Amino acid sequence: MVVGIVSEPGEGSNEFVIVTPDDTEIKTGEFVYYTSDVEVRNDDGEIEEQEKKIFARVTGREQQRGFPDQFMADPGVSPNAVARKLGISTDGVDLYNITATVIGYYDEQLNDFTNPRIVPEPGTEISLASDSDLEDYLTEAEPEEGSAFIGDLIHRPPERTKIHLPIDAFTSTHLSVLASTGSGKSYTASVLVEEMMQPDSRAAILVLDPHGEYGSLDDMEEEELSDKFRGDDGYSPEVQIKRPDDIQIRISELSLGDLFSIIDDPSDPQEQVLAEAWNQLQSEEDDYISINNIQDKVEEVGEEKDLESSARALDWRIDKALDRDLFDHSNHLSLPELLEPGQCTVLQLDTMDLRDQQMLVSVLFRKINQERVAHEKDRESELEFPVFGLLEEGHRFAPADGDARSLPVLSTILSEGRKFGVGIGIISQRPSKIDDDVLSQCKTQIIMQIQNPLDQDAVKKGVEDVGEDLLSELPGLTPGQAIIAGDSVNTPFLTRIRERHTEHEAESLEATKRWQQNWKEQQRGPEGVAEPEDEEGAENRDQPLD
Numbered sequence: 001m002v003v004g005i006v007s008e009p010g011e012g013s014n015e016f017v018i019v020t021p022d023d024t025e026i027k028t029g030e031f032v033y034y035t036s037d038v039e040v041r042n043d044d045g046e047i048e049e050q051e052k053k054i055f056a057r058v059t060g061r062e063q064q065r066g067f068p069d070q071f072m073a074d075p076g077v078s079p080n081a082v083a084r085k086l087g088i089s090t091d092g093v094d095l096y097n098i099t100a101t102v103i104g105y106y107d108e109q110l111n112d113f114t115n116p117r118i119v120p121e122p123g124t125e126i127s128l129a130s131d132s133d134l135e136d137y138l139t140e141a142e143p144e145e146g147s148a149f150i151g152d153l154i155h156r157p158p159e160r161t162k163i164h165l166p167i168d169a170f171t172s173t174h175l176s177v178l179a180s181t182g183s184g185k186s187y188t189a190s191v192l193v194e195e196m197m198q199p200d201s202r203a204a205i206l207v208l209d210p211h212g213e214y215g216s217l218d219d220m221e222e223e224e225l226s227d228k229f230r231g232d233d234g235y236s237p238e239v240q241i242k243r244p245d246d247i248q249i250r251i252s253e254l255s256l257g258d259l260f261s262i263i264d265d266p267s268d269p270q271e272q273v274l275a276e277a278w279n280q281l282q283s284e285e286d287d288y289i290s291i292n293n294i295q296d297k298v299e300e301v302g303e304e305k306d307l308e309s310s311a312r313a314l315d316w317r318i319d320k321a322l323d324r325d326l327f328d329h330s331n332h333l334s335l336p337e338l339l340e341p342g343q344c345t346v347l348q349l350d351t352m353d354l355r356d357q358q359m360l361v362s363v364l365f366r367k368i369n370q371e372r373v374a375h376e377k378d379r380e381s382e383l384e385f386p387v388f389g390l391l392e393e394g395h396r397f398a399p400a401d402g403d404a405r406s407l408p409v410l411s412t413i414l415s416e417g418r419k420f421g422v423g424i425g426i427i428s429q430r431p432s433k434i435d436d437d438v439l440s441q442c443k444t445q446i447i448m449q450i451q452n453p454l455d456q457d458a459v460k461k462g463v464e465d466v467g468e469d470l471l472s473e474l475p476g477l478t479p480g481q482a483i484i485a486g487d488s489v490n491t492p493f494l495t496r497i498r499e500r501h502t503e504h505e506a507e508s509l510e511a512t513k514r515w516q517q518n519w520k521e522q523q524r525g526p527e528g529v530a531e532p533e534d535e536e537g538a539e540n541r542d543q544p545l546d
């Protein structure tokens with residue numbers, strides 16, 4: 001379908017301008033194409049000319065010609081009606097200039113777009129890209145082959161396009177889901193988890209859930225959803241929900257840095273004693289280190305080094321830091337229990353202190369990384385398969401100010417994880433509060449509505465290939481709408497995230513309902529008092545007073 005004609009080259013070297021009488025089909029972000037002969041290498045390796053569809057994205061629009069101002073003087077009368085009254089034809093009155101940026105033709109050998117670096121001649125016909133071309137070319141994913149069906153394209157009628165993301169791509173090169181609160185981050189992340197747990201993927205996923213929003217993912221185990229999640233070979237996903245009471249770490253799994261970070265303000269000599277004691281304990285190769293072990297060793301080292309008073313001062317600090325439920329060697333989290341292909345484990349940390357959450361992430365992900373490195377280097381390992389960790393409130397674990405125990409290990413994984421099969425998904429409503437390197441290492445980005453200018457700037461800096469035209473859409477997106485960009489896609493585009501199969505737990509609190517409920521409960525008291533509806537006059541409260 002021809003939607004316009006090229007009128008002139010645009011300002012940028014890849015841009016051209018289309019004139020069209022009808023802009024309803026070609027909104028900003030929509031895809032169009034023209035045909036042109038380009039030199040390509042054929043299957044025999046020879047260069048030949050082939051006619052190709054050259055795709056372009058609409059990046060801007062402005063009205064070139066419209067009704068005269070006088071026709072619009074009365075808001076109650078349409079300009080068409082004024083024209084009819086005056087006996088003037090309205091055909092061709094509206095004319096729009098649409099700017100488009102060339103993406104390129106789809107190269108079947110590269111499975112990506114190649115930009116021929118020529119813009120179309122004035123007079124070239126421009127057509128709307130077909131739904132099937134967009135499904136095939138925007139990403140490399142094939143349905144049911146390790147892909148995540150994420151939703152459809154915003155510019156097309158609902159459900160007419162089916163957009164899939166390659167799970168291998170976003171799990172190996174990391175992912176970020178960034179949006180203001182209430183825009184659909186946890187909804188979208190849950191859709192991704194649902195897709196990754198389907199039979200064509202069977203992922204091993206660990207979700208760090210500081211607000212307790214992901215519990216309903218266990219709906220995936222329900223019989224009613226068996227057509228979505230069960231495999232023909234008997235596969236069915238498992239979902240484990242762990243609460244803070246079930247989450248303990250072994251003292252021996254802490255690093256010296258972890259210890260320093262939880263010991264209350266140690267002096268230099270105290271750090272020296274602790275470091276020596278810790279190194280000696282670690283070299284004893286005992287899996288189990290108790291608080292007493294550390295305290296005894298600290299005393300020993302204090303005597304050796306003539307730092308007895310520092311050792312004594314450390315004694316209560318060690319107790320204060322470690323004598324807590326989080327550090328329980330007997331019931332600690334073991335990786336094989338947490339991570340298994342076909343299993344999603346949700347760690348609900350909503351009642352856990354922020355520092356403890358950061359410590360937990362630090363210890364867990366360091367261990368995950370160590371085990372994965374060991375596996376890839378043919379050493380004995382507890383993790384013989386890749387894993388994917390999803391971190392809600394990512395800015396808490398990898399903050400821009402560096403003040404989190406978990407930041408160094410996450411930075412390491414994000415820069416090296418692809419080699420060792422540890423993928424990370426960072427979800428956050430405050431991109432400006434995430435460490436710059438961490439943000440820029442998340443190579444697939446799902447960006448939803450963002451109002452805050454600081455966060456918009458952080459997104460602009462952190463994501464490379466999203467043009468200004470798409471970023472300018474950010475404030476206007478509604479919940480569930482997203483820009484997807486980066487390594488998992490061949491060019492950025494606007495999507496409507498599909499509906500969840502599992503229930504969405506993270507609905508906002510309905511304050512008025514809760515107030516009413518609580519008020520009624522209080523009124524009822526021990527003996528029970530009449531409900532307000534039963535009180536005289538309650539039903540007539542909207543009537544005027546006599």
Ligand SMILES: Nc1ncnc2c1ncn2[C@@H]1O[C@H](COP(=O)(O)OP(=O)(O)OP(=O)(O)O)[C@@H](O)[C@H]1O
Pocket residue numbers: 179180181182183184185186187188429479480481496497498499500504506507508
């Ligand atoms: N793809 C979608 N389809 C339908 N509704 C959606 C979609 N995405 C989000 N919503 C709606 O938007 C609401 C907010 O989504 P969600 O809870 O994921 O936001 P959030 O960004 O995680 O918010 P918060 O930061 O408060 O956790 C949901 O309760 C849901 O009603």
